[in-house]
Amino acid sequence: MLVGYARVSTEDQDLTIQVDGLAAAGCEKVFSEKRSGTSTDRQALQACLEFVRDGDVLLVTRLDRFARSMADLHSMLSTLSERGVGFRCVDQAGVDTTTTHGKLLLGILGSVAEFETRLRAERQREGIDRAKANGVYKGKRATIDAQRVREMLADGANLRGD
Structure with missing residues (x-):
């Protein structure tokens, strides 16, 4: 049986192209x-590997x-191979x-993909460091309303939630 696995990284991305491509390739x-992809909690992948x-x-x-x-790839491929x-x-x-x-090709492409991922992370880190040095990067936008926290504390709330 041909079994497919499709993944996109964010909720606003569309799986259609991947799912259609897998169906066209004969996946039942x-x-x-x-x-x-960096998440260790990929439930559909786990279900697929168990199936x-x-x-x-x-x-x-x-x-x-x-x-x-590469370690993740080799681990999953090893598991698949052991199960035939x-x-x-x-x-x-x-x-x-x-x-x-x-x-052979899989090993080469896997190494190249890991190399690209590491290069992307390095470029991102360099860009953030440069922006911080120029005073442009301020970090993640605050998700807590400081004024609301002050109001809650003034109303008797405490940090422990009692």
Whole structure:
């Protein structure tokens, strides 16, 4: 059985393109969710990994939709392999753990994806540091209304909630 997994990072993103691509590739069942790839709480992915059986092939549209890091990728692929489940990327032709060349390509692409993620994080950190040095970056906008807190304290509320 071909089983698909689709993921987007935020609620305002659309899963349609991924789900349609997986259906067109022949997936009989597709698990999908809107969760950050860095999240360790991807319930649809866990359900998908529990669902697949010996002889099944798990399909994703792209590698970055599936794994957070090389360690994460290798861990999940190892689990799938032990259970006799193959793995394929629809939009990254050649990434297919049911072939020797596909396994090689998977390792290379996984390393490149992790490298890109780390570069992106470094550039973001550099940009934030530069903005802070220029007095432009003030951090996350306050989510607490300071005036409301003062009013609550004046009305007898305390920080413990008693």
